[in-house]
Amino acid sequence: MTQLDWTKHLTGGRKHTFTTNEVILRPGMDREHFFVILQGRARIHLQHDQKELTLAYLKTEDIYVSHSRAWVSAESDLLIERWPLAQFKRLLSLEPMIALQVIQELGHLLHNTINVIEDLSFRSVSQRLSRALLLSSKHQQSESIDLPYNMQELAQQLGTSRQTLSTEFNQLIKQGLIKRLSRKKIKLLQPERLSNICEGFVS
Incomplete structure (x- = not known):
């Protein structure tokens, strides 16, 4: 028995494919349905005036009920199956x-x-970036960390622009706090100072 065996109870399902960055849901679209990710990954985000703020990600076998005004976009080539909301009940x-x-x-x-609300309300971009780097280091149990996102995606996660994030990254490098090992690999040279920045002890 697989985790998706529950789909046998449902009728009226329709499968849809999406390419990377294609919109699955946006404000104004029909919200009376739910879907399950069969393959790939999707991103839940807010969008306004060409700015985006990432809230969470959906992976294979995750269920999403179209109950909010958030956007949902394909993070990779994606296959979903969608049903009317009445089927969910x-x-x-x-x-x-x-x-x-x-x-x-x-x-x-x-x-x-x-x-996200706490970060945007109470932390500067420098603090948000330092926090993200420290969390990645903790999760990967290493001071040499693989960045799971490119600069644009990370900016969307942190609620800032790509240009501002690049400036903050370069500032941390100039201060000798981090070192770029490759395009998506960073080494934390002084994690204690990054922690101080995150806590607001230094600018």
Whole structure:
């Protein structure tokens, strides 16, 4: 039995393919449906005046209920299956554990959204960048870290422009706090000073 066996209870599903960066959902589109990621990865984000702010990512087997005004775009070539929202209510009566999965995913989205609000409200771009580097170092258990995103994607994660982020990156390099090993690999030279920046002890 696979994790997607619950789909056998549903009728009226339609599969859709999307290419990288193609929009799956945007404000104004029909929101009376839900979908599951069958293959690939999607990004939940806000968008206004050519600015984007990433809230969370969806991976294979994640369920998304189109309940918010957020945009959803394909982060890679993507395959989804979509059903009318009425089918979701039926699914919950047959597979109540699905509700737990959806609640967990909503909790993850809320957690990320609160982090974004805190960052934008209380932390400078330098603090946000330092925090992101320290978190990556902690997750990878190394001071030499692989950046999971390119500069544009990281800027969208941190709620700033690519140009501003590049300036902050170069400033950390000039200060001897980090060293660029390759296009997507960074070494933290002075993590304690990055922690001070993150906490607002230094500018």
